[in-house]
Amino acid sequence: MNNKKVAIIGGGLSGLYAAYLLEKHGITDYVLLEARTQLGGRINSVSVDPNSNIDTVDLGPTWFWPDFQRQLDDLITELELARFTQYDTGNMLIERSQHEAPIATEGFMASPESVRLSGGMMALINKLRSHLKNQHIMLGKVVRKIQNLDGDITIHYQESQDKNTTKTDSVAVQHVLLALPPRVIENTIEFTPSLPTVLTNQWRNTATWMAAHAKYVAVYDKPFWRDDGLSGSAQSRLGPMVEIHDASMPNGSAALFGFLGVPATVRQQVTHDELKSHCLNQLTRLFGEQATNPKLTVLKDWAQDQYTATQLDFNNINEHGRAPETTANSGPWAGKIIGVGSEWSAQFPGYVAGAIEAATDGVKAYIDLKRSAP
Numbered sequence: 245m246n247n248k249k250v251a252i253i254g255g256g257l258s259g260l261y262a263a264y265l266l267e268k269h270g271i272t273d274y275v276l277l278e279a280r281t282q283l284g285g286r287i288n289s290v291s292v293d294p295n296s297n298i299d300t301v302d303l304g305p306t307w308f309w310p311d312f313q314r315q316l317d318d319l320i321t322e323l324e325l326a327r328f329t330q331y332d333t334g335n336m337l338i339e340r341s342q343h344e345a346p347i348a349t350e351g352f353m354a355s356p357e358s359v360r361l362s363g364g365m366m367a368l369i370n371k372l373r374s375h376l377k378n379q380h381i382m383l384g385k386v387v388r389k390i391q392n393l394d395g396d397i398t399i400h401y402q403e404s405q406d407k408n409t410t411k412t413d414s415v416a417v418q419h420v421l422l423a424l425p426p427r428v429i430e431n432t433i434e435f436t437p438s439l440p441t442v443l444t445n446q447w448r449n450t451a452t453w454m455a456a457h458a459k460y461v462a463v464y465d466k467p468f469w470r471d472d473g474l475s476g477s478a479q480s481r482l483g484p485m486v487e488i489h490d491a492s493m494p495n496g497s498a499a500l501f502g503f504l505g506v507p508a509t510v511r512q513q514v515t516h517d518e519l520k521s522h523c524l525n526q527l528t529r530l531f532g533e534q535a536t537n538p539k540l541t542v543l544k545d546w547a548q549d550q551y552t553a554t555q556l557d558f559n560n561i562n563e564h565g566r567a568p569e570t571t572a573n574s575g576p577w578a579g580k581i582i583g584v585g586s587e588w589s590a591q592f593p594g595y596v597a598g599a600i601e602a603a604t605d606g607v608k609a610y611i612d613l614k615r616s617a618p
């Protein structure tokens with residue numbers, strides 16, 4: 245068994261930022277356990293050209309809003325990441341019914357401005373990762389159980405690759421930073437002794453932002469829609485995509501992406517290939533023959549991803565919940581576990597900016613506890 249002072253569970257943005265902050269405070273006695281074999285969590289940028297670290301498309305978050313997400317904006321500046329404004333020049337298309345051709349109309353100017361990162365949101369993950377040492381990061385470790393024996397905590401985890409084994413390994417710590425959605429924790433991690441019911445109810449009732457969604461991306465050599473005075477934005481009542489945007493990367497490939505309006509429960513009954521073919525037909529309907537031959541298409545259904553969504557997310561209405569309590573108010577778990585995932589952010593729950601805020605607050609709470617410990 246490994247011994248550390250503090251463990252971070254989850255290697256999405258909040259977990260990586262928590263690790264970055266611990267290191268900034270000179271705390272290196274930590275371990276980060278991530279279930280997937282790659283970092284990023286809901287941040288997932290797929291590489292289009294393996295020879296370029298710029299040419300990517302985002303399957304998770306795309307935008308941030310520097311005008312009011314100041315802390316995230318400052319971090320992006322500190323990490324020297326290049327940014328650009330979402331392409332929105334030209335008309336948008338509206339598809340109202342199968343009996344009418346799509347209508348081109350003046351697009352909305354996003355206000356405040358939606359901004360993207362060069363190389364995709366993954367650039368933020370990669371940059372944070374580059375500041376951390378390999379020995380602290382453990383990939384492919386699925387935490388199953390957290391035990392608290394008189395204040396000494398043991399985290400039991402399984403190798404995610406080992407689907408057929410019940411063999412677990414463990415790490416002993418004094419504190420745990422929970423950098424994953426509260427609902428995923430409540431659904432998948434066993435606590436001994438149990439957490440207070442009031443806390444687990446709150447965590448279960450906190451929807452995981454965008455967990456019920458699916459995103460489709462089609463990649464092209466050129467943004468041909470711009471030649472026709474179109475921005476690449478579209479709204480549709482016909483579907484399967486309800487909202488479409490230009491996802492082109494400056495100095496990389498051209499692309500369009502859309503959010504599917506087909507509910508998660510219905511998507512479950514259709515193959516990915518079928519859904520992708522419907523999405524491509526829709527792009528052809530909207531943007532013409534040139535849309536028929538993308539060089540790459542990707543569909544990511546987050547509702548079918550066990551490390552993001554639970555059954556409860558399937559039918560959830562799409563709203564940001566109020567941030568739940570980060571720890572137990574009393575009893576053996578008080579202060580021993582601290583929620584630092586985006587859903588715990590007071591200002592931006594569920595957003596990229598929320599992951600930064602919640603990790604900052606959680607690491608501060610941990611450092612305060614350490615200082616006040618006898």
Ligand SMILES: Cc1cc2nc3c(=O)[nH]c(=O)nc-3n(C[C@H](O)[C@H](O)[C@H](O)COP(=O)(O)OP(=O)(O)OC[C@H]3O[C@@H](n4cnc5c(N)ncnc54)[C@H](O)[C@@H]3O)c2cc1C
Pocket residue numbers: 253254255256257258259277278279280283284285286287303304305306307308385386387388423424425428432433453454455457458459546551552584585586587594595596597598599
């Ligand atoms: C399709 C989509 C579009 C979005 N668009 C935007 C946007 O444009 N702008 C914006 O601000 N936000 C957007 N978001 C939200 C944004 O992605 C999240 O706010 C942010 O990525 C959350 O980071 P996190 O680290 O808190 O959680 P996560 O990214 O969910 O990270 C949690 C990590 O914990 C790991 N984990 C889970 N279970 C276990 C376990 N048992 N053991 C160990 N590890 C475990 C997971 O694998 C994951 O890596 C979008 C999300 C999606 C899915």
